[in-house]
Amino acid sequence: MAERDWAISADKLSLTFNAGPIWDRQQYQVLKQISFAVKKGETFGVMGRNGCGKSSLLRILAGVIKQSSGSLRFNNIGSRSLLTLGLGFNNDLSGRDNALLSLMLQGEEKAEAKEMLEDIKDFSGLGEQFELPMRTYSLGMRSRLGFATGVTANTDLLLIDETLSVGDQHFKYKAEQVMLEKLNGEQTVIFVSHNSRQVNKLCEHAIWIEQGAIEASGETKLVAKEYRCFMRDIK
Amino acid sequence: MAVMRLKSEASKLVLSYLWWVIEPLLYVTVFYIVFEKLLSRGGGDFLVFLMLGKIPFLWFSKSINTAANAMLTGKGIMGQRDFPKHIFPYSVVLEASYKQVVVFLLLFFWLFTQGYSLSQACLWLPLLILSNLSLILSGSMLAALRVVYLQDLRAVIGMGTLFLMFASGIFWDVRSIADPEVQQLILTFNPLAFLLDAYRQILMHQTSPDISYLLVLTFLSLVLLGLVHWVYARQSQYIAYKVLS
Numbered sequence: 001m002a003e004r005d006w007a008i009s010a011d012k013l014s015l016t017f018n019a020g021p022i023w024d025r026q027q028y029q030v031l032k033q034i035s036f037a038v039k040k041g042e043t044f045g046v047m048g049r050n051g052c053g054k055s056s057l058l059r060i061l062a063g064v065i066k067q068s069s070g071s072l073r074f075n076n077i078g079s080r081s082l083l084t085l086g087l088g089f090n091n092d093l094s095g096r097d098n099a100l101l102s103l104m105l106q107g108e109e110k111a112e113a114k115e116m117l118e119d120i121k122d123f124s125g126l127g128e129q130f131e132l133p134m135r136t137y138s139l140g141m142r143s144r145l146g147f148a149t150g151v152t153a154n155t156d157l158l159l160i161d162e163t164l165s166v167g168d169q170h171f172k173y174k175a176e177q178v179m180l181e182k183l184n185g186e187q188t189v190i191f192v193s194h195n196s197r198q199v200n201k202l203c204e205h206a207i208w209i210e211q212g213a214i215e216a217s218g219e220t221k222l223v224a225k226e227y228r229c230f231m232r233d234i235k
Numbered sequence: 236m237a238v239m240r241l242k243s244e245a246s247k248l249v250l251s252y253l254w255w256v257i258e259p260l261l262y263v264t265v266f267y268i269v270f271e272k273l274l275s276r277g278g279g280d281f282l283v284f285l286m287l288g289k290i291p292f293l294w295f296s297k298s299i300n301t302a303a304n305a306m307l308t309g310k311g312i313m314g315q316r317d318f319p320k321h322i323f324p325y326s327v328v329l330e331a332s333y334k335q336v337v338v339f340l341l342l343f344f345w346l347f348t349q350g351y352s353l354s355q356a357c358l359w360l361p362l363l364i365l366s367n368l369s370l371i372l373s374g375s376m377l378a379a380l381r382v383v384y385l386q387d388l389r390a391v392i393g394m395g396t397l398f399l400m401f402a403s404g405i406f407w408d409v410r411s412i413a414d415p416e417v418q419q420l421i422l423t424f425n426p427l428a429f430l431l432d433a434y435r436q437i438l439m440h441q442t443s444p445d446i447s448y449l450l451v452l453t454f455l456s457l458v459l460l461g462l463v464h465w466v467y468a469r470q471s472q473y474i475a476y477k478v479l480s
Contacts, residue, residue: 017480019480059314059475062315063317064313064314064315064472064475064479065472065475065479066473080316081315082314082316083315090308090311090312102315
């Protein structure tokens with residue numbers, strides 16, 4: 001890949017967790033030697049079963065936590081934003097306040113963030129609920145707010161974790177449209193899902209992670225096929 | 236964030252903002268009933284004495300204990316992006332301080348109506364409050380870090396503030412200790428006892444507190460705060476790793 005074409009390069013990323021009292025420390029290897037490269041402006045897919053380490057990988061890519069070993073390099077990527085299933089919100093605050101906090105933590109100025117709030121309200125389709133505390137929201141509403149906040153913010157890298165699997169048909173369609181738009185745009189997107197069909201629809205290249213290690217990588221069609229065969233066999 | 240939290244807290248409770256004042260008053264009432272009425276341990280102006288101890292102490296203890304859990308309430312958002320983690324203890328202290336301003340103003344006004352006059356010593360009040368605030372800030376920043384380095388400390392922090400409540404002369408007067416050496420020892424090595432005593436010196440006895448002590452205390456608290464701040468900045472991702480794992 002030419003020097004200016006790549007956005008992310010991960011080389012042998014590993015992550016270990018320690019647990020238990022000090023006299024009986026257990027080590028869990030969550031990620032084992034993960035390597036891949038993502039092109040600028042690409043929508044890159046990561047698939048795998050629940051608990052395979054997808055979310056931990058996303059957290060490392062988002063800079064939330066640091067890998068235990070291996071190297072991760074970014075090319076011209078300033079701001080990163082991670083969208084997960086609508087968690088990460090304070091339940092007692094209104095949707096508006098949550099979105100504002102979220103944007104400001106992402107580095108937006110307060111004035112700019114306030115201007116974006118109307119777009120977020122529109123996109124999420126929450127209407128009057130936008131002003132109510134998050135504890136009154138359903139799971140679908142949370143993920144709609146999370147997704148709307150994430151795509152409205154101007155980030156260079158957007159990391160999406162299974163968000164599309166929640167929400168009603170109409171919102172799913174809207175979200176997929178935005179994702180397809182981003183496919184042709186400047187923004188680099190990493191899309192994580194246990195659903196190979198969704199990944200296939202949106203991404204050109206993908207990796208499949210099983211028990212913390214890469215099982216297959218390359219063109220999404222081929223990776224998705226292998227993944228589906230594997231899932232069928234274990235059933 | 237602190238302002239938003241205040242707003243949301245107030246919206247949940249029926250009496251809303253009145254709780255800012257009711258809560259400290261309830262504490263004072265309980266202490267007053269036990270010590271003045273049941274044990275007859277008070278004196279002429281015991282109520283004023285008690286308020287000037289308990290109300291600043293509550294500012295300290297509530298901040299520290301809330302800060303000790305602050306990181307866990309931020310777990311969700313911490314899993315989404317990297318940002319300075321010190322905003323959790325800071326917003327806790329800021330929230331408690333907003334309430335404290337209201338409570339202090341009411342307290343000072345009440346003292347004034349009780350016939351306690353303003354004196355020159357009152358000029359030291361801002362320095363005293365600043366000193367108190369810097370102690371609370373550095374203490375809260377440390378307390379919040381416990382999640383990361385020693386999960387088990389939570390119970391110890393609760394016990395610690397309880398111990399300080401007994402050891403800082405809230406319902407008894409440090410100056411009534413017969414042995415002057417012990418008295419000096421407490422006032423020197425328990426900054427909280429010194430601060431509470433200083434509130435009383437200024438507002439009840441119209442006397443200036445030991446200014447050099449106040450300045451040194453403020454300075455040391457701010458140095459400690461700077462150090463802990465540095466740890467937060469260096470360890471941001473490690474903090475998230477510990478909170479999330």
